[in-house]
Amino acid sequence: MNRVVIFANTTKAEVIPVAESMVSYLSSIGEKVMIVALSATNRDMEIEIPDADVAVSLGGDGTVLNCINLLKGRNIPLIPVKVGTFGYITDTQASEFSSVYDSYLKHKAVIQKRLMLDVSVVRDGKEVFNTSALNEIALTASTRARMAAIRLFVDNVRAADLKGDGIIIATPTGSTAYSLAAGGPVLDSELSAIIINPICPFTMSIRPLVVGSEKEIRIEIPPQGASLSITADGHIGFDICENDVIIVKKSRHEALLVENPQRSFIELLRDKLGWAGGLN
Numbered sequence: 001m002n003r004v005v006i007f008a009n010t011t012k013a014e015v016i017p018v019a020e021s022m023v024s025y026l027s028s029i030g031e032k033v034m035i036v037a038l039s040a041t042n043r044d045m046e047i048e049i050p051d052a053d054v055a056v057s058l059g060g061d062g063t064v065l066n067c068i069n070l071l072k073g074r075n076i077p078l079i080p081v082k083v084g085t086f087g088y089i090t091d092t093q094a095s096e097f098s099s100v101y102d103s104y105l106k107h108k109a110v111i112q113k114r115l116m117l118d119v120s121v122v123r124d125g126k127e128v129f130n131t132s133a134l135n136e137i138a139l140t141a142s143t144r145a146r147m148a149a150i151r152l153f154v155d156n157v158r159a160a161d162l163k164g165d166g167i168i169i170a171t172p173t174g175s176t177a178y179s180l181a182a183g184g185p186v187l188d189s190e191l192s193a194i195i196i197n198p199i200c201p202f203t204m205s206i207r208p209l210v211v212g213s214e215k216e217i218r219i220e221i222p223p224q225g226a227s228l229s230i231t232a233d234g235h236i237g238f239d240i241c242e243n244d245v246i247i248v249k250k251s252r253h254e255a256l257l258v259e260n261p262q263r264s265f266i267e268l269l270r271d272k273l274g275w276a277g278g279l280n
Contacts, residue, residue, distance in 0.1 A: 002105075003032045005052040005076075007067045009059030010037045015083050018094045019058055022081075025098055038066055052076055054104065054258075056097075060084045061177075065233040068116070068134045068255045077111045077256040079104065088176055088272055092260045103261050110259040115171045115192055115213055116251040119232060123244050133232040134255050135174030137248050139219060139240065140166035140199065146226035147202060153218040154196070154211060164201040166228070169194060169217055169248045173255070176273060178234070184208045186275075189265055194250070219246040 004026055008019045019035060026033045034050045038059070049070055055078045057067045064080045064087075071078060081097050082090035092100050103109040119137045121129040141148035150162040170179035172187035175195055180186060184197040185208060192213040198206050211217075221228065221244045228240040240246070269275040 001030050001032055002053040003034070003051060004054055004056060005034045005036055005050055006056045006058060007036050007038050007063065007070070009039075009057075009063040009083070011039060012059055012083055015058050018081075018083050021094075022056065022058070022097060026101075038063060049074070054079065056081055057090070058083050058094075059090070060087045061089045062235070064089045065134055065235070069132065069233075069236075071255075072116075072132055072253050075256070077104075077258050079258040088268065089173065089257070091263050091268055096260065096262065099262070100258065100260050104258050109261050112189065112257045112259050114173050114189060114255040114257055115194075116253055116255055117169065117171055117194070117232075117248055118251040119169075119230070119246065119248045121230065121238060121240065121244055121246055123241060129230075129238045131232045131236050132251050132253065133174070134171065135177045135233045136168050136170035136179055137230065137232055138166060138168045138178060138199075138234075139228060139230050139246065141226040142229050143225070143227045146224075148226050148228055149222050149224040150198075151220040151222055152196070153220070155215050156218070160206065162198050162201055162206060163203070164206075165199040167199060167219065168197040170197060171195075174233075176269075179208075180273075185210065186269065186273075192250075194248075213250045215249075217248040219248070220244075221246070 008015050023033050055076050057063045057080045080090040081092050117133045120127050147163045148166050152159045168179045172189045172191045175187040179197045182199050184195050193210050197208040223242045231237045
């Protein structure tokens with residue numbers, strides 16, 4: 001008997017009947033099921049997570065990102081189930097759940113270890129903020145019509161003095177999210193690499209850069225007229241001050257995602273992002 005915790009995004013009305021059907025199926029095969037309701041807000045991070053052997057997310061990609069943060073460091077694999085209009089990380093349809101779970105039980109489903117990022121903000125020599133992200137860390141200007149000034153270091157080597165709307169530090173998982181919209185490359189989710197992607201840089205010669213996952217990325221904030229803020233996976237924010245130092249590096253934790261055996265990375269790229277090149 002496995003202990004299964006279902007994270008249900010209760011802001012989506014269609015989640016409730018799917019959750020009820022899932023509980024019925026899991027109970028019928030002898031699994032112990034617990035449901036945790038999510039509201040897709042920062043308050044979710046304060047939820048107490050029950051002991052479990054496997055987790056399921058019901059919602060979209062945002063729900064998956066919340067769940068990964070809740071499960072960080074607990075070594076619990078997550079089956080992302082899509083309920084809604086679009087999902088990329090959530091590659092399993094609700095109608096496919098029973099077959100995917102059966103594959104998981106029979107050890108036929110691959111559990112992918114996805115790279116995560118840790119970010120910390122140091123102010124006057126003290127750490128004032130830290131969190132983790134599966135997709136990306138984004139530093140952006142929040143002042144209208146003002147460019148952000150950013151001093152970028154990679155492994156203590158000064159790489160660039162950037163001006164623009166900000167910068168995205170993304171994982172391979174996040175390469176198909178915000179970074180892609182900002183002109184970044186698509187990376188296979190199995191790669192161990194980090195994308196450094198300036199947002200609308202003032203200088204055209206600045207282009208996205210892919211570095212090894214062991215590199216430490218440091219961002220210094222010189223005096224400037226713009227106000228800046230940092231977000232992790234689009235939902236955890238923190239205001240940045242002049243002279244702050246932001247450090248981004250590979251997390252010691254990994255996200256464990258149960259892969260749908262019926263669908264591959266290339267198929268997702270082709271079918272959900274239209275990478276096939278034809279007209280949809």
